[in-house]
Amino acid sequence: MALKKTMTLNLTDAEMGALEDLCEKKDLSKTAVLRQALRLYQAVETRVENGAKLFFENEETKEKAEVMML
Amino acid sequence: MSIETSPVFLLEVATDQPIEADLLDGIAEQQLVHWEDEWMPVLRDVVARMKAAGIERSKWPQSLHWDWRQKAQGFERALANPGFCVMCQGMTQGMMFLDLLHKARIASQAGKELVYIEYLENAPWNRRHIAGDQVRFAGVGSILVRAAIELSREEGFKGRIGLHSLPQSNPWYANTCGMTDLGADPDYPHQLRYFEMTPEQAEAFLAKGNTS
Numbered sequence: 001m002a003l004k005k006t007m008t009l010n011l012t013d014a015e016m017g018a019l020e021d022l023c024e025k026k027d028l029s030k031t032a033v034l035r036q037a038l039r040l041y042q043a044v045e046t047r048v049e050n051g052a053k054l055f056f057e058n059e060e061t062k063e064k065a066e067v068m069m070l
Numbered sequence: 071m072s073i074e075t076s077p078v079f080l081l082e083v084a085t086d087q088p089i090e091a092d093l094l095d096g097i098a099e100q101q102l103v104h105w106e107d108e109w110m111p112v113l114r115d116v117v118a119r120m121k122a123a124g125i126e127r128s129k130w131p132q133s134l135h136w137d138w139r140q141k142a143q144g145f146e147r148a149l150a151n152p153g154f155c156v157m158c159q160g161m162t163q164g165m166m167f168l169d170l171l172h173k174a175r176i177a178s179q180a181g182k183e184l185v186y187i188e189y190l191e192n193a194p195w196n197r198r199h200i201a202g203d204q205v206r207f208a209g210v211g212s213i214l215v216r217a218a219i220e221l222s223r224e225e226g227f228k229g230r231i232g233l234h235s236l237p238q239s240n241p242w243y244a245n246t247c248g249m250t251d252l253g254a255d256p257d258y259p260h261q262l263r264y265f266e267m268t269p270e271q272a273e274a275f276l277a278k279g280n281t282s
Contacts, residue, residue, distance in 0.1 A: 035225065
């Protein structure tokens with residue numbers, strides 16, 4: 001598998017709390033959650049750059065809300 | 071992008087002997103050229119012969135429409151879509167693209183991350199329904215499925231994998247890989263059947279070794 005590089009990440013208490021919550025919810029390590037987040041962010045960015053829009057749809061009401069990407 | 075190579079073994083069917091091969095964690099220009107220049111002529115020839123013999127379309131190689139060059143371009147630099155291939159005797163014997171942004175569906179694992187096998191294809195000369203008794207190497211599919219499981223473990227997904235199977239491959243994923251068949255997926259093109267492997271099934275598959 002590909003070689004990995006190490007970095008130090010500085011997070012606020014709130015950010016660390018959110019990361020720890022996700023780790024518990026997903027049963028993943030902090031590294032795994034952040035790697036997954038990066039993959040997702042890149043995938044969304046690529047789609048948006050190619051002209052796609054990102055929506056959340058309420059399954060019951062079918063109401064759609066567009067997510068604005070920075 | 072640097073591609074890592076791991077030694078693996080295939081079974082050379084003619085001699086019934088293990089033969090050294092390499093698992094690469096990437097699909098490069100060399101593999102795409104092999105697909106275009108070596109795989110596709112064989113597949114086209116097989117289809118032409120089946121057509122001439124009046125064999126129904128459902129029996130033709132079902133991955134014929136997969137365009138690996140187009141897929142490789144689409145997944146280029148995508149962190150969520152790593153590719154793998156098996157090389158032996160200087161030839162690409164199998165290729166696979168994965169997607170790491172899928173969730174498990176099986177009740178005991180629902181919502182948890184898994185490695186989804188987007189595409190997995192064996193070289194035509196390694197497929198029993200094409201090459202018959204002349205099959206060259208066995209074990210390519212198992213090595214690629216194992217690579218997907220290993221990646222799933224490395225990413226913290228506990229070995230969970232999932233995929234939609236072409237009809238000709240359903241028995242292989244169910245019986246050889248021991249995956250759970252969750253039935254025809256009404257939301258997937260052609261309503262292909264969806265298969266999933268739990269951490270326990272992954273463990274059992276890895277323990278079984280390279281048997282096909």
